[in-house]
Amino acid sequence: MAYKRQxxxxxxxxxxxxxxxxxxxQNLKKLREVAMDxxxxxxxxxxxxxxxxxxxxPLEEANEPDCPIRQLVxxxxxxxxxxxxxxxxxxxxxxFAPISPYQRAWMYLSRYRGIxxxxxxxxxxxxMRERDLEVIAKEFIENETFDPALTGIRxxxxxxxxxxxxxxxxxxxxxxxxxxxxxxxxxxxxKDQVALxxxxxxxxxxxxxxxxxxxRTTIFRADGVDMRDDKEVTMYGLRIxxxxxxxxxxxxxxxxx
Amino acid sequence: MQNTSNSARxxxxxxxxxxxxxxxxxxxxxxxxxxxxxxxxxxQVRQIxxxxxxxxxxxxxxxxxxIPVNHPERxxxxxxxxxxxxxxxxxxxxxxxxxxxxxxxxLEGIKKVCxxxxxxxxxxxxxxxSKFRPSLNDHLKSRC
Numbered sequence: 001m002a003y004k005r006q007x008x009x010x011x012x013x014x015x016x017x018x019x020x021x022x023x024x025x026q027n028l029k030k031l032r033e034v035a036m037d038x039x040x041x042x043x044x045x046x047x048x049x050x051x052x053x054x055x056x057x058p059l060e061e062a063n064e065p066d067c068p069i070r071q072l073v074x075x076x077x078x079x080x081x082x083x084x085x086x087x088x089x090x091x092x093x094x095x096f097a098p099i100s101p102y103q104r105a106w107m108y109l110s111r112y113r114g115i116x117x118x119x120x121x122x123x124x125x126x127x128m129r130e131r132d133l134e135v136i137a138k139e140f141i142e143n144e145t146f147d148p149a150l151t152g153i154r155x156x157x158x159x160x161x162x163x164x165x166x167x168x169x170x171x172x173x174x175x176x177x178x179x180x181x182x183x184x185x186x187x188x189x190x191k192d193q194v195a196l197x198x199x200x201x202x203x204x205x206x207x208x209x210x211x212x213x214x215x216r217t218t219i220f221r222a223d224g225v226d227m228r229d230d231k232e233v234t235m236y237g238l239r240i241x242x243x244x245x246x247x248x249x250x251x252x253x254x255x256x257x
Numbered sequence: 258m259q260n261t262s263n264s265a266r267x268x269x270x271x272x273x274x275x276x277x278x279x280x281x282x283x284x285x286x287x288x289x290x291x292x293x294x295x296x297x298x299x300x301q302v303r304q305i306x307x308x309x310x311x312x313x314x315x316x317x318x319x320x321x322x323x324i325p326v327n328h329p330e331r332x333x334x335x336x337x338x339x340x341x342x343x344x345x346x347x348x349x350x351x352x353x354x355x356x357x358x359x360x361x362x363x364l365e366g367i368k369k370v371c372x373x374x375x376x377x378x379x380x381x382x383x384x385x386x387s388k389f390r391p392s393l394n395d396h397l398k399s400r401c
Contacts (some may be wrong), residue, residue, distance in 0.1 A: 155319060156319035157317070160310075166285065167283070169282075172310050176326060176329070194320055195316045195324065
């Protein structure tokens, strides 16, 4: 029987969401529209319309050696053109953000190729060829893994993911890269991801209600869905813990498990 | 911690009762100003200290190190006859009272102020949360 890929156990809302985000056959819902030029402005790596800087000649001109791996792997557009590797970093609040950094890593690696990603407690960086990065950044600002109030685009000084929200319901940001537009009820970016003021205000839309966010999140919380309430998820965690404790990096060596 | 008094820390030398106000949200400067004004108008209050998330004046890391942040919540606030530069989004307020006998009366007054200004909820506890006499560190930093 052919192996059927599995993604995540469990029946509770966060478990089902995790499974859906990880499964590349599931399309993520697009919730908002942000212009590509505005995404480029927020990323801050180049000006909109500016040529991409390159770090090596296009592969077509590069006289690549005869290598089976090179023949096997189709390069990304950015790699073909010799783009620089640039980054985008998302910060996710612990207050029921649609996704959390660890699941971001799983999701990125499950859905995309040509990325390097790193997980920290509150943030998740993606490093990638510049033109491909811009496409992915736009996708992740527009889709359901992003909430304007609880997800931040922060290149540095990301502190705030575990802080209480402010009075407008926004995640704390010491550099105030985005602000609350009370008239429109929207979150507006006024600085790029490394705090350089933008020459225009970029709206990323209205935050979702806390009630809806609890249905969209992948975060288990005692005041939401407790992980211990999902028996399958708990058993999966315990099993990994047991195998790691007893067999280290050779879980297959355990007999009867 | 930010002492709302402009002078050096004002230790009582004895563990006077303290009230801890812990809002469910980080407070804006406007709310902090109104809250401190309300609390300061209560006669049993001896001193207020606030805790919160620091708002730096300048960017301290990344490619634009040194440029101003210009955070709108970092500004001078006024309460009573005092004014201070608020450098944080306030997340906890510690109110030291003048004596033990005034706890119930002060609690009632502070609860009334908080109910009015903190509609998103808060917790209010009585205890002792900070030091009440100078420590060695204060002597070394010439804060007393």
